[in-house]
Amino acid sequence: MTTGQIALSSFVDLAACTHGSRLLETNAFAYVGKALGVWVEQLLDDLGVGTEPKIHGNVSPGAYVQGRVYIDEGAVVEPTAFIQGPCYIGPGAEVRHGAYIRGQVYIGAKAVVGHTTEVKGSIFFDHAKAGHFAYVGDSILGRDTNLGAGTKLANLPLRRSVIKVKDPVTDQWVSSELQKFGAIMGDKAQTGCNAVLSPGTLLLPGTAVLPCVHYRGTLRQGFAR
Template sequence: MAESINPRLLFDLDKIYRGSQFAVSDVFQLLGKPLTALVESMLRDHEVTDRPVVKGRVSPQAVLEGAVYVAEGAEVGPFAYIQGPTFIAAGAEVRHGAFIRGSAYIGPKAVVGHTTEVKGSIFFDHAKAGHFAYVGDSILGYDINLGAGTKLANLKLKGDEVKVQHPSEPTRIKSGLRKLGSLLGDRAQTGCNAVLSPGTILLPDTAVLPCVHYHGTLLKGLAR
């Protein structure tokens, strides 16, 4: 029985920016403290230490604190609040009123939308959480889209370790994480006001319909 999940089951790392840096043997090595270390390494590559470095466009009404990098071509809208360590790649958008709480990687042309909150998460290229979403300790694959009001919950009511259903073997495995949101494979989607419980996995090209609460691993098609 497998005890880990290779990220390549969910994400085509060969087509994304900096894909080799995410090529670990177990997807859970990309969250929690390892993600913080990875983001900090990317920031050091751009000579970011304890204060923001801005190459893109940042509204004078936005607040950036600590080690934050905004690449050329990226945009941060008014009243956004971004805490480091956070890496925002070229062409990404952080829109009006967004809140990024650190340990975040926002890839090229990804979108953190109006009043969306992000904590300890990865947005791969073109991933979009456009409207008042919560994204906690999650990974959003290439070109995924979260419908307005989507919540990716990251903490069980009991507060114990999150387990997940392996996507290719009939077994539940330990994540080693107390806080774990969702792993959304490339081009996955959620409808408006969908709620995904801690440890949810959506394989590539799957979807959760509007107002649905989903918990588990969606291998194909739609969750109703």
């Protein structure tokens, strides 16, 4: 097993993403958890966010928004949603009733964080959707990805060990050097309802995990059944 990198460009067309040009580090592991938080803080600095939220979208009076949060034009935050900074919410994004965003999170344009969905240390690229009852921990969702209701992207192994992944290019095991790392879902990847992705899962663009399936590994094409 080597200590190395996983190329974010193997999963996401960055040129088509809002703020894609800011993702200068090519290693995908640099965009989850605390490392992602540093990147989000830099984005918030450039957007003029101080210690309090900067809101341009439509935030319900019944929502809770705390700390360094930027909510872009056209974004909607529904009643009882909770957003903790640092966090960026892109134009036209939806944070629905009961959603829980725990910080160190980037939500791209027209992405959806749905009802009772919890997110921490993760990126939702443009049009990524976790519409219902999902958990997304220390993960990356590519453009136009979709999580079926009840999907869980687990980020912490039971044995509390450093998480390794299988590089989709070299087929070699690579250490993430992280003890918390969920999944990377490439552009237009999908999960069915109640799917569970174990820590260290990689789904290449256009792949899918079918409903009620537990998957752990690197899915290069087709469906995991």
